[in-house]
């Protein structure tokens with residue numbers, strides 16, 4: 464997501480005051496009574512400074528998308544990454560500053576026009592002092608918005624018309640091998656909270672339907688029991704996105720996790736996710752399924768529904784996976800209660 468560049472308070476003020484001075488300097492050449500001219504110059508300075516600062520604040524507000532209007536997944540993402548409430552609070556502060564500067568512009572414009580000419584400079588200085596105090600009051604909010612911009616820079620680009628499949632399974636079971644074999648071109652790599660290498664999104668198209676396969680190293684590959692709330696939220700955001708989960712077992716156990724542990728992870732994921740699950744047993748080529756380990760592996764295969772036995776590295780079973788994925792339907796997620804985000808009016812009050 465592209466967010467606007469955020470100035471520091473000093474950058475904002477410097478620009479406003481510099482432009483104010485420039486505009487005032489242009490007036491110096493005008494022909495008018497000296498008494499009036501002094502006042503016009505100071506009035507111009509104040510009004511121009513206010514307008515330049517206001518324009519910049521307005522640009523920040525206009526170019527920041529309305530969070531409520533974003534798809535649920537992005538709202539979740541922003542909430543997990545920077546916090547939706549803090550984000551709205553910061554935008555509210557910018558809006559507040561905009562309002563106060565509008566008032567100061569009117570107030571001091573009128574004051575300078577009405578006052579005796581010798582007071583014009585004093586009034587302009589007073590206006591500048593108040594403008595600067597307002598802009599400095601939103602320093603932490605501008606800081607926050609800048610932090611949000613950096614944090615949300617490499618947000619995953621999700622295609623909401625596509626059918627989304629989220630891969631789960633312990634590290635080294637073959638998730639990325641599978642992703643690169645069933646999707647074309649380079650997968651998109653984006654930041655995602657609590658993932659070690661970010662998430663990878665690969666795409667493929669079949670019969671005019673678009674599919675995206677999402678791998679989340681570091682998130683859906685470890686026990687859920689010891690996750691904290693934010694980590695759980697990061698998972699739930701994926702759950703909102705997933706039309707199905709592709710759970711991968713490593714039948715060879717060369718990933719370093721026994722099938723029993725892998726099965727426990729599956730159970731945990733089932734508890735958290737409502738999405739249907741596609742079961743894959745990978746690395747069948749080195750699992751010794753045809754030999755001594757047959758009964759042992761078979762026990763876990765029997766515990767799952769319609770599992771596919773594959774070898775991602777050798778390209779075995781990939782067509783069957785694609786066929787199963789093609790049966791996945793877009794999941795309708797019940798709209799969540801949105802009340803908690805509705806009272807936008809209240810976060811402007813920072814006095």
Ligand SMILES: Nc1nc2c(ncn2[C@@H]2O[C@H](COP(=O)(O)OP(=O)(O)OP(=O)(O)O)[C@@H](O)[C@H]2O)c(=O)[nH]1
Nearest residue numbers: 634635636637638639640680746749774775776777
């Ligand atoms: N023999 C064999 N090796 C495989 C198969 N699939 C993956 N591997 C190997 O298993 C190792 C781990 O595969 P990855 O695809 O990196 O596993 P991953 O689950 O994405 O791992 P993380 O990204 O660390 O979570 C690699 O060395 C792969 O080459 C398979 O079907 N057969």
